[in-house]
Amino acid sequence: MHASTLDLIGGTPLVALDRAHDGPGRIVAKAEFLQPGGSVKDRAARAIVLAARADGRLRPGMPVVEMTSGNMGAGLAVVCAALGHPFIAAMSAGNSPARARMMEGLGAKVVLVAQVDGSPGQVTGADVAAAAEEAVRIAQDEGGFYVDQFNAAEGITAHQRTTGAEILRQYGGPVDGWVAAVGTGCTFLGVARALKAANPATVCAAVEPLGCEPLAGKPVTKARHIVQGTGYGLVPPHWDPSLMDLSLAVSDAEVEQWRRRLAVREGLYVGYSAAANVCAASRLLGSGRLGPGATVATVLCDTGLKY
Ligand SMILES: Cc1ncc(COP(=O)(O)O)c(C=O)c1O
Incomplete structure (x- = not known):
């Protein structure tokens, strides 16, 4: 078991x-x-959150915030639910709506960020950068832990x-x-x-x-x-x-x-x-x-x- x-x-x-x-x-x-x-993103989600809890960057009950194309967000929503953290995802509106529904179903709050130069189903680097900016802003406003998957070695x-x-x-x-x-x-x-x-x-x-x-x-x-x-x-x-x-x-x-x-x-x-x-x-x-x-x-x- x-x-x-x-x-x-x-x-x-x-x-x-x-x-x-x-x-x-x-x-x-x-x-x-x-x-x-x-x-596949569940693995990184678990590793980054557990490392942050272990070294005190993430304290019990603190919100977790991340920019995601949906999969890291779903992984984080699972991990946050199991560990009792609120989770807020910033996602480009160009990613599939099914992903937002899944995150919300797992109790996450999803903030959709307008696309810069992509189109629905086709998300560019500029679209992702805009979602990341929004995630950083939310983390500051909410006093949350910003996962920052692109820079987390875990x-x-x-x-x-x-x-x-x-x-x-x-x-x-x-x-x-x-x-x-x-x-x-x-x-x-x-x-x-x-x-x-x-x-x-x-x-x-x-x-x-x-x-x-x-x-x-x-x-x-x-x-x-x-x-x-x-x-x-x-x-x-x-x-x-x-x-x-x-x-x-x-x-x-x-x-x-x-x-x-x-x-x-x-x-x-x-x-x-x-x-x-x-x-x-x-x-x-x-x-x-x-x-x-x-x-x-x-x-x-x-x-x-x-x-
Ligand atoms: C569907 C899908 N495939 C592949 C990847 C790439 O994985 P990695 O971030 O480990 O390069 C991602 C990352 O979000 C993904 O969502």
Whole structure:
């Protein structure tokens, strides 16, 4: 038996995607959509809040405030409910309304922030910056703890110690490749650290929306894309280029195609970044860079029910 919802975070199953990708090699994916908040972000939410409680930045009953594309907010809403903190989320109005409903259902207050240059379903870096400004203002006004997921190192160590370690344990040893789309970069960086520590030859690829590839060192020509929660057109503050071997760009059309493929071939109804990850993993295996019997690990970041 688990003592609380906090203990339901992490420990997601690793599933082989042999029907969506029938070779060469194999894709294995962490089913992050099974977490209480419905996404990979539950791990960072728990880690950052528990660290702040442990060192006194967050005292019992104090409000927690964060800018979110919805998934970090859902994770924080779960964690705050379990620990008895009020939670206030500032979210760009361009993110899916289903996410706001989920946060509100969990007892959070959601403040929607008007988009700067994006459109509904397509959230840009400028939209996110506007939501972050609002979150900082709310935290000041309410005397709350500002989570600041882009600058909180606990998110990276959480993925290193949990997601990365779980992949190694569940797969039964090192994998040949790792791919993940990048929002804060916590998932990509933390897991890359763990996998490269186990096998320095593991090829780690960041996934970027086509035309929005700052990690590849390219100017952003297309800030709008459908891969919500990732691809903000900026290099995240904690980015460690030594952990990225290459960047793989995916188009909106490919992401739509792979989202459908995962649904009808695997029975996995997941979100856009999950589809982007699997699309990129398949391309990496198809490139021949890893050899015919290679295994690439990735994450199915969230459920498709949030869109
Ligand atoms: C749907 C989705 N996929 C991927 C990510 C990226 O995760 P990270 O912030 O760890 O880079 C996020 C982040 O919010 C997300 O919401």
